[in-house]
Amino acid sequence: MDVHISQSRVHGRTRAPPSKSYTHRAILAAGYSDEAIVRDALVSADTKATMRAVRGFGGSVERDGQTIDVVGFDGRPAAPDDVIDCANSGTTMRLVTACAGLGDNLTVLTGDESLRSRPQGPLLDAVFDLDGRAESTRRNGQAPLVVGDGMSGGTVEIPGDVSSQYISALLMAGAVTDDGIDIELTTELKSAPYVDITLEVLDDFGVEATRTDTGFSVSGGQSYRPAGGEYSVPGDFSSMSYLLAAGAVAGADGESVVVEGARPSAQGDSAIVDIVRDMGADVEWDEDAGELTVSVADLSGTTVDVGDTPDLLPTIAVLGAIADGDTVIENCEHVRYKETDRVTAMAEELAKMGANVTEQQDRLTIHGGDTDLVGAAVDGRGDHRIVMSLAIAGLVADGQTTISGAEHVDVSFPNFFESMRALGADVTDA
Numbered sequence: 369m370d371v372h373i374s375q376s377r378v379h380g381r382t383r384a385p386p387s388k389s390y391t392h393r394a395i396l397a398a399g400y401s402d403e404a405i406v407r408d409a410l411v412s413a414d415t416k417a418t419m420r421a422v423r424g425f426g427g428s429v430e431r432d433g434q435t436i437d438v439v440g441f442d443g444r445p446a447a448p449d450d451v452i453d454c455a456n457s458g459t460t461m462r463l464v465t466a467c468a469g470l471g472d473n474l475t476v477l478t479g480d481e482s483l484r485s486r487p488q489g490p491l492l493d494a495v496f497d498l499d500g501r502a503e504s505t506r507r508n509g510q511a512p513l514v515v516g517d518g519m520s521g522g523t524v525e526i527p528g529d530v531s532s533q534y535i536s537a538l539l540m541a542g543a544v545t546d547d548g549i550d551i552e553l554t555t556e557l558k559s560a561p562y563v564d565i566t567l568e569v570l571d572d573f574g575v576e577a578t579r580t581d582t583g584f585s586v587s588g589g590q591s592y593r594p595a596g597g598e599y600s601v602p603g604d605f606s607s608m609s610y611l612l613a614a615g616a617v618a619g620a621d622g623e624s625v626v627v628e629g630a631r632p633s634a635q636g637d638s639a640i641v642d643i644v645r646d647m648g649a650d651v652e653w654d655e656d657a658g659e660l661t662v663s664v665a666d667l668s669g670t671t672v673d674v675g676d677t678p679d680l681l682p683t684i685a686v687l688g689a690i691a692d693g694d695t696v697i698e699n700c701e702h703v704r705y706k707e708t709d710r711v712t713a714m715a716e717e718l719a720k721m722g723a724n725v726t727e728q729q730d731r732l733t734i735h736g737g738d739t740d741l742v743g744a745a746v747d748g749r750g751d752h753r754i755v756m757s758l759a760i761a762g763l764v765a766d767g768q769t770t771i772s773g774a775e776h777v778d779v780s781f782p783n784f785f786e787s788m789r790a791l792g793a794d795v796t797d798a
Contacts, residue, residue, distance in 0.1 A: 371755075371774035371785060371797045373762030374743070378614050378791040379623030386410040386434065387604040387635065388780045389562060392418050392459045393540070393569040394599050396467065398438035399427045399445075400544060401573065401592035406436040407600045413778045414457035421464045424448035425471070443544035443591070447473035447516070454479040454511075456707060456750075456779060458486055459533055461511060465491055466537035469500035469519035470544065478512040482707055482750060485510060491534040494524045498538075498549065521547030521588050528557030528583075529702065536566035539586050543575045548588035550580070558702050560676050561636025568634045572599055603629030603658065605637035607781045609683040610756045612640055612662050614791065616649035617690045618763035619664030625791060631658040636676045643684060646670050647691055669693030669736050678703040678710075681732070682757035685714040688734030689723040689741060690764055701730040707751040707779075717758055720744045721765055743767030752779040759785070763793060 391410040398404035399422035409415065411434060419429045422438060425445035430437045445467055452468075454460040454477060461479055465488065468475035478484065489509025495502035500519030505512045521542060526534055535551055542549030557563065563584070570577050570586075574593040577586035608627050615625030632638070632655050641660065645651050647667040653660050669691045674681050681703045688695025703710045715727040722742045724735040743765045748755035755774050762769030774797065777784040785795050 369775040369797055371759070371771045371795060373759055373769045373771070374794040375765065376618060376763050376793040377620040378618050378625055378763065378793055379620040380791050381626040381628060382611055382787045382791055383628040384603045384608040384611060384630065385781050386601040388412065388414060388606070389459070389565050389635070390569060390601045391415045392463060393536070393566055394601055395419055395422060395436060395438065396463050396540060397569055397573045397592050399425060399440045400443055400540065401440040402442050403439050403597065404594050405598045406438065407434065407598060409434050409436050409601050410604065410780070412780055412782055413455060414460065414780065417453070417455045417457040417460040418463070421452050421454070421460060424450070424452045425467065445471045447471055448475055451476040451478055454483060456480050456483055458483060461488065462491060462531060462533035463537045463540060465502070465513060465515055466495060466541035468515035469495040469498070469502060470541055471516045472518050474501065474514055474516035476512060476514055483511060486705060487530055488513060490526050490530055491537060494526045494534065494538060495519055497524045498522050519545060521545030521549050523550040523552065525552045525554050527555045528553040529555040532557060532559035532562045535563050535584060539566055539570065539577050539584060542586040542588065543570065543577065543590040545588040548586055550585045551583040553583040558675050559678055561634060564634040602631045602633040604780070605635045605640060606679045608660065609637060609640040609680055610760055610784070612644050612651065612660060613683050613687055613760045614763060614788070615662035616644050616665060616667065617687065617760065619662065620792070621664070624661050624663045627660040629658055630660045637680055639677050640680055640683065643670065643672055643680070644687070647687060667691035669695040671696040671698065673699045674703065675699040678706065679753060681710055682714050682753045685718060685732060685734055686757045686761045688736050689718050689739050689761060691736040693737050695734045695736060697732040699730060700732060708749040708754065710751065710754065713749045713751065713754050714757070717746045717754065718761065720746050721761055721769065741765040743769040745770045748773035748776055750776055752776045752781065756781060756784055759788065
């Protein structure tokens, strides 16, 4: 689907969707349990993949709107009747790989073309080292994967700079192993706040896991039991980043954009609030009410290290293209291994709109002072975050911007374009 966006001014109230990261973990945690209800869940293409996995392992998943009632497999996944299709969801693939390692029999995991190109090797090695079976059918460390044979736990070494999801997956599975799992990191941990999210969800489900001097540890023989049998998902700061950016660059004069659902949590992407402020925007955060209020401002370039916040790179890149001066995004090589190479994708697509961008392996510099954005035909690269960030650029570009593959917003923010229209954006689709 193509979406066409013209210069617009936005204002009003809107609500960010629930957190994708928390929803994935909560659904699988409910699967590990005997039974649990997940409220305020994000229902999207990615989280539906995790629901399918829980069903495949023998659980029952019933959904009524944003409420998901899960009868779990109580810590021991059954062998699925069929292949588990993780579609485009890297989070599902990683979390479910460790879960499948617990099974006595074997599980086959696959996904779409993009997911089948993403690295899984370190996690496969870890499952093998913990006495499970974990193989890539093409022997290249990529899906399709074959996993199982009753991973029992123990001590394992794993790099922390490829994907924090490896650590999250092992912590969630380790709680129900016989021996528990001690994770020793062999490199610096990137995207650390996502492991913090996992630790928070585990705690809310009654599971104890801790940081250690060398990594993380989770004791075995634990049970997943949320207080009162229920868990509520907070709002998603990755998605809020686009709404905040829209208000900061295209807010109507004298008006504000108010974003609801901004409850404090362990999400590293809440850093977007300070980033937008540092660039000169007026942002107020009422943490008690869970509301962010942002007004249009003249922005100035900044320097941001995205080692812990990779999902913010597309948003920051667009803000940099609109700001005065240079915006430097550092420590971003790991952002190349998402749904697409987001570093190159943003460099190339913003260049089509007239941005002056310098791309290096671990750094992206946007020369805002040398940039005047113009409408253009751009490619969303099959990546929800690329699509949404380019839509924000389209709000201020001179002329019309056409984004191909706009349907991919369904991965994390299914009603993104409806929300933008409600704020006053000139958006049409074809």
